[in-house]
Amino acid sequence: MEQGMIPTANKKADSDKIVRRKLSDQVLDKLREMILTHELGPGDYMPSERALMERFGVGRPAVREALQSLHNSGLISINHGERSRVNSIDAGTVLNQSDEIARLVLSAAPANLEHLKHARQMFELGMVRVAAQKATAGDVADLRAIHEEQKSNTGDAMAFIEADMRFHLRLAEMTDNPIIVSVSQAMLGWLFEYHVSLLHWSGKEDVTLAEHEEMINLIEKHDVEAAVATMARHIERSSGEFEAKT
Template identity: 60%
Template sequence: MPRTTTPDPTPTPSGIRRDKIVRRKLSDEVFDRLRAMISSGELGPNDPMPSERELMQRFGVGRPAVREALQSMHTLGLITISHGGRSRVNALSIESVLDGVDEIAQILLSSEPDKLEYLKEARRMFEIGMVRLAAARATEADIADLRAILEQQRGHLDDTRLFIETDLRLHSRIAEMTGNPIMGAVSQAMLRWLTQYYTALVHWSGNEQQTLAEHAQIIDLIAAGEVEQSAEAMRDHLDRSLEMYRHGG
């Protein structure tokens, strides 16, 4: 079985440093080889994976090690296992990677309510930085989209759920305006985690007009290219609105 050496800084009584030899599972070695095949481009998006027999012969291991490695890759979203057909390499994107941790986020946030406060803090810092970029890079088309979304939100005053959904769409659109796909994907993920696992519907009641006014102010500042004032307006808006999110259980 393959072994790897893990440095151990703890000296022995004689002062000699120890480097422990740690045994690795064969499936871990197979996983690393398969991941390298994808990273190097040997296997590209949507390519069929080699058969189990081919992998067994290539790596000189048994079927259990190959199957366990393939299952690990499937769990991480690197490949899709098709029973009765060939497994294929997935086309990865920032969005798909973050989608893959949604279930973990649900469990974490549900089991440890204090983590909600950390998420709210992270979103606050993220969006303040995000709106700075949006204000510096906004186009006329971007501003027109924001104003259209705001008008749609104004039309949902009698439907709290749709009002909130439109609110989140406006924030997502601001993230897209940065031109940074990572920021857009992270914004979508944080908003999804906040709304899917924590209900703010009751707490929004009576705050709709203030929300609309704050959104209008943020859009006007972005349109004017006021980078720092946009950030200040977003900070004030989030300091108020994030308090509306409460743990559902």
């Protein structure tokens, strides 16, 4: 037998060993099951610590550690002085939990910004295509209201950017796909925090407003290909502006 190799019999023996799990991990499994089986639904209060201790036959530390793990994973919210509540489980829950990791990824390697820009372009082009296909009069009215608000804030960079983000998020909402909405919101948030120049180009607010207005008009007419082409120019210009400043 070669040096360093573990006999097959020993490997099987190791795999048969019973690993004693922490009580808090076992309580965590039980609590997750209560949520996944809808014994506890979104908005419901979690049972009190004492009730959970009695139900599972464990001490307070195991219950508290399990509840904290649920909170860290986004399944419940813990507020000081109040009982914990079950959160809605959706794409937003998952993305909120990955926010810190995404920010680390973006700050760790400059090349990741290019990946984010590419991902955003794919999302925005797909979103505007669906928006132009499905737009209702109410959708168009909402886009025009956001556009007017953005136009009134050309002298306030922060308000202008916030309106810009709402414009693109409203396009995402027009897809009627909650996963697309959540991903779009997450990407806009990452850009806002780390690369705001991809969302706002000082001194070129009029160009942004003109492009948004053109998109609204094309969406209203359900001119899908022209709306996509306009969005492509809009996104490419933002990338060019950023590259020129770096």
